[in-house]
Amino acid sequence: MDETLLRSLTPSVLGILVRRGADFAAAEDAVQDALVEAVRTWPGGLPRDPKGWLVTVAWRRFLDTARADAARRRREDRADEEPAPGPAPAVDDTLRLYFLCAHPSLTPSSAVALTLRAVGGLTTRQIARAYLVPEATMAQRISRAKRTVSEVRFDRPGDVATVLRVLYLVFNEGYSGDVDLAAEAIRLTRQLAAAFDHPEVAGLLALMLLHHARRAARTAPDGGLVPLAWQDRGRWDTGAITEGIGILQAALARDRLGEFQAQAAIAALHADAPTAQETGWVQIVEWYDELVRLTGSPVVRLNRAVAVGEADGPRAGLVALAALDASLPRHTAVAAYLHERDGDLPTAARLYAEAARKASNLAERDHLTRQSARLNAGLNAGLDARRER
Structure with missing residues (x-):
């Protein structure tokens, strides 16, 4: 089957x-x-x-x-006369369905669920398991979404940015239950790219491939998170990296830059570096500058502060970070990392512990707790050594 x-x-x-x-x-x-x-x-x-x-x-x-x-x-x-059985018409309605399922009148969660059901062909049970919600809850969500789009007049072009945002949400869910949502998002984005010639669609596909290529190296045998700099690059999928970079280069050559192309360019620079030390951080900062121009996103500015800390030193990164709202998600974790790079280990240990308390998922909380414990262990060992002298 x-x-x-x-x-x-x-x-x-x-x-x-x-x-x-x-x-x-x-x-x-x-x-x-x-x-x-x-x-x-x-x-x-x-x-x-x-x-x-x-x-x-x-x-x-x-x-x-x-x-x-x-x-x-x-x-x-x-519809009383049933069409005679025979070969199905060759008209491809996939693109129309993408735009319909990502209609602005739907909430993001409803748009994602409807896309997975109508375009992805997943069952309600599979979608519910992937999102870790009861099947009845997901059935209600999909039913409401279907009623909404049934009343939509499709008499104007859809918004490709909304479609891409929905697919990106699917990809970021990763893997849970019996459906690999990251792989499913890549499949659906390939399908969209085949039906719709747009550089940002290509940019999103490239971004997904480049991120997905590192998947096997992202977790340790015990399930803990492995930061990018510490990952075993021999476990990266070189085929996916090569494909992603090729798709990105073709999209960039069209000179219609969008945020997904810029994100993919950053991912490509990470993927192309033989070692973490050889990463092109100056170029990455330049691409983050483009992303800030395109989106104005505070999260992009936060990631840019990390890149500045790598390109120009941790104190420059802390200066960039100081200009941002401290309530941003991951702001404390970034501050901890930059203070550690700057040699201020007590502050870094305290901030790692604070960031762990704010973490939104268990894996991130565990990782940040370990970073705090690692620094505290080193500080305590140094204190013991000084006492012995």
Whole structure:
């Protein structure tokens, strides 16, 4: 049973039903029923035209539902003649579905869930497990989202920035449950790139590939976080790095710079360095300057302070950090790191402990606690040595 094939066909099958007159919510339910039927029957033999098979089964399910609902009588009359089975049309509605699922009227969490369901072909149970919420909660979220987009008139171009933001949110969820959301985000972004020629789509795909290439080296055997500078670069996926850099170079050559291209350029400089000491920090600061210009994001300014600390020394980084709001997420952790680089170990140990208390997830909290403990152990050892003298 080829689950990848099923998921790749989902958006085009859904698009065909919508073009035939089904509203989005009813069409999506019918497609999910067809996918379940495919999972049940296809192991006995793959149909000659898998897409056409799914379209036929989904359309019949839609008509069955429409005929059973008196409130939809008029729509049933319009669709009374079932199209004859045969090869599915070659029209690709994937792009339309991306824009519909990332509609501005949806909350980010609803847009992500609907994209994974309608475009990604995942079941409600898989999405719920990935986000660690009850299946009933996710079902309600998806149902509300479907009702919202069913009322949307798709009479103007969608916002590609919103679509990319949704895909980036999916990617940042990483892995949990039985679905690898980072890999799923890469698959969906590849699909979008094939349907939509835009340098920022390419930039996001490059960024994902470059980040994903370091995945195997990000955690220690005990599950602890491994900072970039300490990672075993021999475990990085060189194929993904090569592909990501190639995609990025082609996007940058079009001279329509966007934030995802700039982020990917920073990731490429990290990936291209043979060792942490050989990282091109001056260039990274320049790319952060571009990102600040493009986004004005306080988080970007925070990351820039780290880069300045590497390029121009920790005191320059602390000066850049002092200009930022201390309540920013990770501000205390960055301050701890820069103070350690500057040799102020007592302050760094105290700030690492403070940052650990503010950490939003267990892995980060554990990492920062270990940094504080490491510095305190060194300070105590030095104090004991002085006492012995």
